[in-house]
Amino acid sequence: MTVIQAQGLDLTFQTNDGPVQALRDVNLTIDKGDFVSFIGPSGCGKTTFLRCIAGLETPTGGTLTVNGMTPDEARKSRAYGYVFQAAGLYPWRTIGGNIRLPLEIMGFSKEEQAKRVAKTLDLVDLSGFEKKFPWQLSGGMQQRASIARALSFDADILLMDEPFGALDEIVRDKLNEELLKLWDRTGKTIGFVTHSIPEAVYLSTKIVVMSPRPGRITDVIESTLPRERPLDIRDSAEFIEIAHRVREGLRAGHLDD
Amino acid sequence: MTVIQAQGLDLTFQTNDGPVQALRDVNLTIDKGDFVSFIGPSGCGKTTFLRCIAGLETPTGGTLTVNGMTPDEARKSRAYGYVFQAAGLYPWRTIGGNIRLPLEIMGFSKEEQAKRVAKTLDLVDLSGFEKKFPWQLSGGMQQRASIARALSFDADILLMDEPFGALDEIVRDKLNEELLKLWDRTGKTIGFVTHSIPEAVYLSTKIVVMSPRPGRITDVIESTLPRERPLDIRDSAEFIEIAHRVREGLRAGHLDD
Amino acid sequence: MTLIFVLIVWAAGWGLNVMIARSKGANTAAARFAVPVIFGVTVLAIWEILVRGYDISAVILPAPSAIWTTLTSTTDVLWGDFVQTFLKGALSGYIIGCASAVIMAVIVDRYDFLRRGLLPVGNFVAALPIVGTAPILVMWFGFDWHSKAAVVVVMVFFPMLVNTVAGLRDTSVMQRDLMRTYGASYMQTLFKLRLPAALPFMFNGLKIATTLALIGAIVAEFFGSPVRGMGFRISTSVGQLALDMVWAEIVVAAIAGSLFYGLIATVEKGLTFWHPSQRK
Amino acid sequence: MKQRIVPILTVVCAIFAFWYVACIPMNVQETLTAAERAGAVVTPDNARDRAEVGRFALMVQNLDTLGGSWSVDRARLPAPHQVAVELWDSTWNEEVHGRRGIVKSGSLSNRSLIYHGGVTLGATVVGFLIGSGLGVLLAIGIVHSRTMDMSVMPWAIVSQTIPIVALAPMIIVVLYSIGVQGLIPKAVISAYLSFFPVVVGMVKGLRSPDAMQTDLLRTYNASKSDAFWKLRLPSSVPYLFTSLKVGIAASLVGAIVGELPVQRGGLGARMLGGSYYGQTDQIWAALFFAAALAAILVAIIGWIEARTLKRMGVQQ
Amino acid sequence: ADDVTLQLKWVTQAQFAGYYVALEQGFYEAEDLNVEILAGGPDIAPGQVLAGGGADVMIDWMPSALAAREKGLPIVNIAQPYKSSGLMLTCWKDSGITGPEDFVGKTIGVWFFGNEYPFLSWMSQEGISTAGGEDGVTVLKQGFNVDPLLQRQAECISTMTYNEYGQVLEAGVSPDELVTFKYEDEGVSTLEDGLYVLEENLADPEFADKMVRFVRASMEGWKWAEENPEEAAMIVLDYDETGAQTEEHQIYMMGEVAKLTAGSDGTLDVADYERTVATLLAGGSDPVITMEPEGAWTHAITDAALQ
């Protein structure tokens, strides 16, 4: 079943010194349960595309549907959880309070809120930090709290913009593993932006390679890796082969400059 | 010749809610011309250790000598260039003005200043951008300017704290290559903090693996790679072997938690 | 002779402070309290010495000791004036002015057209000097505290408005987008995001407004008042050359103003503990 | 440009409309009294009874006489055009046609707001220069000396709770009596009012460099003066200008306050003169003139700020 | 020439015409004096200026001068150009006030800043409380103008015959809408604008001589002003730096002021002085001065000036 469908998507920003075309003729279909990674050089429009899907940015051309609705309708029907590039926790709320925020807004009952906060905190390994304020946590912990916040209300679509950028390799590996498990268990559709080629290959069923200025999709690589992925799959020949293809795609984009 | 020598180094921060031990019993010797990478999970004390070497932080125990002096004396004799985690250019100075800053402070003559600015700009491939202001450059260019600033006064030691953290993989590869060339040509001693295992392996003659809370050195890995390193050395078995060792060391540190 | 005395006292007071400030305990609450107090005491001592040494007329500058005597012997008068000017005039004006400014700010923030139209005009109106507006407001609202409150409202309204508007806009795109991804309503965004984010700015406005409120209420009394109030007493006492009374009122004003400021600052600490400027 | 002008014009028009309407209830007593004196029949037919009746009841009972609301002589609220006429009369007309105007006498008339504005402007500028200069110096002291920080800063705050505006006359008199007269006493009050915003803003500004920026200089082993000139000062510039804008507006208020007690010209003396003789139009005209002066001064500082920031390469 | 600085009690207006005339007509110059006249204002306490050395001689009302003397500022009256008082209360006739006894329960505007003493003395002689309420008068600190009366915020306000009363009339009110109570007529008048100097200065013969010449020239100025009211008013107008005064009003003021100065050659009438002191002492529980002043006046200067 198609969840997200983009056809001939264009987006041009009007700025002081003229228009900036951020996306050009983007065509992409994402099916239910897909794990799609977006990879590409800085400024190529990954964030912009994700924001379009989330209805945070309005395309200037082409069509985009989410669950058959416009992205804006989908946003209003609370179809997705969004994890921003930086943690973006509200500093006046505790970690628990931050995770509770969407639940309050969506009108969950008090008990339900408490239950879900506890559950998602546990999921990201932050139990015991519920009462702490964001600045009392390390960057990586904050990032995990923000992931918990996006998971708490169980949206079908999860959009994640470089969620692990600030983390070291080991923590990143661990969270990658857990994200895969979650995805496997819940069957969510996930859109995931990353700079890291191994991360993209390890996680995705589909890797979208983008090239900059104006942002276009240069390659869509369907992963042949199995759903079940232990960490050491990264040493397999198949993995290295896919990673190589992604790297070539990326490099081609860079050469265009 | 030994340039930096740490023996039984301890550092404890006094904070509101009690002392935080950032470094414990750190022993390390760095020789002239070494390229030493520091790797370890977030918050393990990498930055703190680099700052100790630079005399920006005072250890609470142990001894640390730089060129046979105390770090403070070394700092006062302007023995090193320091590149911070973020570019940290002064926004009110042009790129040229930023690179000129240390030269002005150290009292170089006007002609000498101009000569050195031109030379280092060329070195980091930014000739032509001298008159631009920082915000007119992309993140990667800013980071190169900040490296140029640290190089301009030709200190023997270069301390770099995750200089490439904010860059995408392709740009990062390019800068890595250039840094290696520079090091090879000038014979500087370099201390380099990174989160990335391939980066550490690719660059270093010596990889220091640290573990968190309190920060200790768990492993020092001498690289057996040749000084001359093309990018595709990263696919060699030797490289993968060293990377594996680093990863194991890191993981061991994490398990302690 | 007097001058030498002054220099000795100054050197002693300042020296003591330098010692405390450089000592290990400089960050303790006691030191932070002691240093300004020592500074103040030093200034008072010098003042006393100068007045006595140069035999300055009491109708020009009374000695601190004389002011203290007046302060303690006329507490009933001072209290009456305080009630009239501070509790009735300044405080009610402060509350009305700040509250209406916040409401206005929310409206202005909601409609960009209003923000672009009202803020420049507001800045212009805020530049109207109170010495001009006060007589007009006294004419409109009568001689009692109502007109003083009106002057205070006019004085505090725009600083509060400008700060609150700035605060309401001080949310990052990401923080706002987060709310949008939840499909949050305007009211939810206002109460869960904008108002909390605006608090540090609002407290800036509230703190500025504390000093403005007291000054406004006092000055307005110069342009007509009943026969009590701090401004009334100050101006009348100057005419009667009772300068000790003038200074006693000033002391009351300074204490009241500082306590008011301190109170707001304390509330600020409690409510905006999360803001970087409050952490350190 | 259009985006900025249209909302402002709309708001200004709305304010004028409201103002005209407000004139009716505000001036109803005076309007009726004037009409009565001119022979019209009004209800109630004596001023004492009218004082007891509410404004709106009066309006309803005397609908046909309300036309005079916008031409009352000693209005509680003069209509905008009355203020405009007064402004025009006391600037252009007075200077060009007046007996003492610059055209006939060769010097600015002491009945024109231009002359009085000039008097106030002089004190404002001198006071502002003293106050902001002192403020900057004090801020530098506070930032560099812990003792000063701890002892002076709390008192600087206390100093702002003292109703200096109320003390102004005394200060003027005391300065007066030691032979300081004319522009300086007013400038002293201006300076007192403008120094505080500058101190606060400048301290904040001088402390605004982040740890990385200062650490960078430490790696160069830069001196305190290097740190000041190359880091603290440049990074304080935006704060400085913001507080200078507040400071110059405060300076103007200070100069006006300083002109109240000593009736020697200036907008303050002018406002008081208007008040003394019940000439509300005159107060309003002087008020608007003062506000316009403040707006211009702030705009000038804004212009200098824009140029400085541009030279410093700050992003637009 | 000897320098003399004169501090006025109020802004430049015909109330002080004599001094401006003497300056403009060269009477001071003729006495070899170089006189500077400092205008006063709402919050200038002339006594403070004198004490600080900012002026040699000042103009003040006797009640506030005597009160200041009791406060420890040793000032002495050296001349009294104003013979009678121009102070009065002006009330709306329709308020039903016919005599002082009707003030009870009413609101009355009073000037403070040392100008309140005559009113307070009068009320205490009438036995009327000034604390407000049903059986006292409610006192307002009257601002600068006559608006409180015009806008009926008060039933009565303080006026001077030569100034505020004229303003009320100029505002279109006819005299028969008003009731006025002159302090002179009520027998509670106190001496107004007199010349005062510091006692210690008088001991200096040079200073005393200067004052003799100053008083002589000033009185000459007053006589000229009384005889040429319109010209005097124009001279005052020329010295007004604020440009706030109008010709019409200053001519009116000069005419009224002339009536008050008419009976004086500058010499303080001891009977007037004693009446003033008696009025001030009679203040009941809260008299303006608590004891008979000693040496608060001297005839030495006027005697020398007028011989």
Ligand SMILES: Nc1ncnc2c1ncn2[C@@H]1O[C@H](COP(=O)(O)OP(=O)(O)OP(=O)(O)O)[C@@H](O)[C@H]1O
């Ligand atoms: N609000 C905006 N106004 C104008 N231009 C914008 C805006 N947002 C993004 N852009 C431009 O659009 C292009 C794409 O930006 P985008 O943030 O999507 O890149 P990205 O791929 O997410 O980069 P990164 O990896 O650095 O996060 C960039 O050139 C950027 O400068």
Ligand SMILES: Nc1ncnc2c1ncn2[C@@H]1O[C@H](COP(=O)(O)OP(=O)(O)OP(=O)(O)O)[C@@H](O)[C@H]1O
């Ligand atoms: N000024 C300080 N005061 C108190 N604690 C500090 C301070 N600076 C660092 N620390 C603590 O010391 C520890 C080491 O910090 P450090 O910045 O050296 O880590 P790091 O290895 O550089 O981490 P990262 O990879 O996130 O940059 C951390 O636990 C940190 O919380």
Ligand SMILES: Cc1ncc(C[n+]2csc(CCO)c2C)c(N)n1
């Ligand atoms: C605020 C204020 N205080 C006192 C007076 C009184 N006053 C000072 S000089 C003088 C003589 C004639 O005007 C009078 C009545 C006033 N008018 N306004």
Ligand SMILES: [Mg+2]
């Ligand atoms: Mg992005």
Ligand SMILES: [Mg+2]
């Ligand atoms: Mg670090």
